[in-house]
Amino acid sequence: MQPQARTQIETGTRTQIRTGPGTQPQTGTHRPGAVIFVLCLAGFMAMLDVFVVNVAFPAIGDSFHSASLADLSWVLNAYTIVYAALLVPAGRFADRHGRKRAFQVGLTVFTTASLACAAAPGLWWLVAARVVQAAGAAALTTASLGLLLTVLPADRRAGAVKIWATSSSVAAALGPVVGGAVVLVSWQCVFLLNLPVGVVALVAARRLVPDLHDPRAARATSVDAVAVVALTAAIAAAALGLVKGGDWGWQGPATLTAFAVAAVAAAVFAVRTKRHPAPVIDVALLRVPSFVWANVTVLLFCTAFSALFLSVVLWMQDGAGYSAIATGLAILPGPVSVPLFAALAQRLVRRISAGTVIALGNLVFAAGALLLAACASADVHYWPQVLPGWVLTGIGIGLALPTMMAAATAALPPERAGTGSAMVNTGRQLGYVLGVAVFVAIIGTLGAAKPGAAPHTAFQHGWWFVAGVAALSAVTGLGVSRRD
Template identity: 60%
Template sequence: MDGAATERAVTTTPATRDHSTAIVWILCSAAFMAMLDVFVVNVAFTKIGESYRGSPLADVSWVLNAYAIVYAALLIPAGRFSDRVGRRAGFLTGLGVFTLASVACAAAPTLWALVAFRVLQAVGAAALTPASLGLLLTVLPAARVPGAVKIWATTSSFAAAFGPVVGGALVEASWRWVFLINMPVGVAAGIAALRLVPDLPQRIPVRMPDPLGVLLLVGAIGALSLGLVKSSDWGWTGGATLAALAVAVLGVAAFVARMLRHPNPVVSPALFRVPTFVWANATVLAFCAAFGAWFLSIALWLENVARFGTLATGLAIVPGPLMVPVFAAVSQRLLKRRPVGIVVALGNLLFAGGVVLVLATASTPVHYATEVLPGWLISGVGIGLALPSMIAAAAVDLPPDQSATGSAVVNTARQLGYVLGVGVLVALLGSLDTPATGLLSAFRHGWIFIALVALAATATAFGITPRSRRA
C-alpha cells in the first residue's frame, strides 16, 4: 500500500470518522479567525490611529500592510514547513504563534510595536492556513473531503461579512479587543486539535524553498509599499521615494534570478509557462488591489466623512459582503453555460460599476442609503461572481503535483494585491485631517484608481478560461 493509501486508511477508522464534523469545525474556525482579523482591523483602523496620537495615515497603514506582506511571502514556505514537520504540528505551531501575537497586539504600547506584533501574527496565519487545508485533505474520509473544502473556502466570505460587525462592536469598547478576542478562540481550537485531529506520519521528505528568495520577496514588496504610502510626505520625485521604488525593482529582479537558477526555488518557473495560470494570477493581483482599496476606502469614508461610529460602520458594511456567498453560488450555475473567463470578467465589470456608481453620487453630507449602499451592493455581487471562480480556475491546467503550489501562488498574488491597493489608496488620500470637501476630492481620486484597476482585471479575465474541463 502506498503512502497516500496508508494515510487514507488511517483516516477511515471509526474513531476518526466519529470526529470528522468536529475536525472540520476546528480547522475551519482557525482559518476563519485568521481571515476575520483582516476585515476587523479595517473597521478599527481609524480608532487605532487616534489611539497613537500624532501618527499619520501612512504610518497607521502598516498595521494592514505589514500583515499582508509577510503573510503573502510566507504562504508557500509555510506550506512546505507543514509538509516537512507534519501538518498537525504545522497547524498547532501557526495557531500558537497567531494567538500569542494577537495578545501582544492588544497590549502594544506604541504603533510600531503593534506593527511588529502584526508581523508575528502574519507568520502564524501563514503557517496555519495551508496546514488546515492540508489536514482536511488527509485526515477526513474521502466522502467528506469535497464538502469540507467548500466550507473552508467560504470562510473568507463569512469573515468579510461578520468581520465589520464584530469589529465595530468590539471597537466600541476598545480597538484592543479586536486582537484580544483571538485568545480564547485560539486556545479552544488548539486544545480541541490536540485531542481530536490525528497526527499522521510524514512519508514524503520535503525540502524547504530558497530562504534568500523569501527574504528578497519580502524586501521588494516592503520597499514598494513604503514608497507608495510615503509618497505624499516625500513627494513622488523625492529621493527617498525613488530610492524605495528602486530597491523594489532590484529586489524583484534578484528574486526572479534566484527563482530561475536555484535548485529549490520559492516558485517553480514551470508554473509560469501555463497561460491560464499566468492570466489568473494577473487577474487576482489586479482584482485584489481594487478590492483591498475599496473595502478600506468605504470604512474610512463612513467613519471620517459620514461620521458613523464604529458599530454603525460595521453594520453599514455588512450588506456588500453578504452578496458574496449568494452570488458565488450563482456563478457556479453560470459556469455550466459560460466559460469561466466570461463569468470572471462579468464579475469584475459589475465590481467596477459599483465603484463608479458611488463615485458619481458621493457628496457631503453623506447619504448612505442613496449614495453608498447601491454601489456597495453591486460591487458585492461582482466580487461573488469573480473571486471564487478566478482562484479555482488558476490551478486547473497545472499538473497534479503542482496544483498545491499553484494555489499557494494565487493566494500570494491575492495578498500582494491587497498591499498594493492599500498603498496606493493611502498615497491618494494623504491626510484625513482635512475639511469634508477636501476629503471628497481625495476619495474620488481613490475611487477612480479602484475602478480603473477593476476594469484592467476585467480585460485580463478573458485569458483565464482553461483548456481542461476538470472541475
C-alpha cells in the same frame, strides 16, 4: 499490495494511512464535514482579524494621535507584507514537515501574537506584534488549504475550496459589525477576540484533522532563504514608496530610493527563482495556464478589493461621521450578499466556463465602484449614495473570488498542494498590500485629510482606480477557461 510511500485506504468514515514500507498504519476518524469546518474556522479567524482591524483603524489612530495616516497604515501593511512573503515558505514547511503540524504551529503563533497586539504600549510595538501574527497566519492559511486538497476525496475538493474562500466573505460580513461593537470597549479587544477562537480551533484540529505526510515533499530541497528576504524587501520597499511618496515628494530622493530598492530586490528574487534548485515560486506550476491566469486575476482583484474596503470604512467614519458600530452596520449589506452569490457562482460554472463567471463578477464589482464614485459628494447620504454601489461590489465578490480560488487550486497535485495554495494566497495578500498602499497614496497626494480640502474628490479618484483595476481583472479572468 505493492509497498507505497503513502497509501490511503478509505472504509466508511475510517481512514488508514501508511507512511512507508514496513510501518504500521495509523488509523484515525476521517469525517470530511468536520475537517472542512475546523480548517475553515481557522481561515475565518485569520480573515476576520483583517476586517475587524480595518474597522478599528480610526480608533487605533485616536490612541496614537501623533502618528500620521501613512505611519498608521503599517498596522495593516506590516501584516499583509509579511503574510505575503511567508506564504510560500510556510507552504514548503507544511509540505516537508506535515500540514497538520504546520497548521497547529501557525494557530499557536497567531493566537499568542494576538495577545501581544492587545498589550502593545505603542504604535511600533503594535506593528511588530502584527508581523509575528502574520507569520502565524501564513502557516495556518497554507496548511489549512493544503489539508483540504489532500485529506478530502477528490470529488469534494473543489467544493471545499469554495467553502474555504467563502468563509473569508462571512468574515467580511461579521467583521465590521463585531469590530464596531468591540471597539466601543477598546480597540485592544479586537485582538482579544482571536484567543477563544484560536483555542477552540487548536483543540478541534488535534482531535479531528488527519495527519498526512508525503515523503516526496519531505525529501525536497529547503526553500531559498535569500529569495524570501528579497521578496519581502521588494514588497516592503514598494509599499513604503507608495505610502510615503506624498509626504516625501514623488521625485524626492527618499521615494526614489525606496522604489530603487524594490526594483533591485525584485531582480534578485527573479534571478534566484531561475537558478535555485528549490525556488520560492514553483516554476512547474507556472506552466499550468489556468493556475497562472487565476493567480494574476486574484492579485488584481484583491488590489481593488482592499482599496475599496478601507476607503468605505474611512469614508463612513470620516466623511459621514459614523461611529465604529454604525460603520459596521452600514458595511454589513455588502458582505452579506457575498455567500449568496458565491452559491450562484457554483451553479453557473456547471453551465459556463469559470473564466466567464470570474469576468462577470469583476465587471459587477467595477460597476459598484463606479457607482460609489458617481454618487460621492461633500454631504454624505448613506442610502442613495453608498448602499447601492456597496451592494453591487458584494455581488461581484461573491461571483468572482471563490471561483478564482477554486480554479487556481482544484487541479494541484497532492505533493504541491501546500506550495501551490501558498502561491495563490501570496497573490491575494500582495493585492491587499498594493490596494492599501495605492489608496493611501491617492488620498495623501490629493490632500484629503488637510483642512479646507474636498475629501470626496480624493475618494472619487480612489474609486476610479478600484474600478479600473477590477475591469482589468475581468480581462485576465477570461484566461481561466477551465471548468471546475
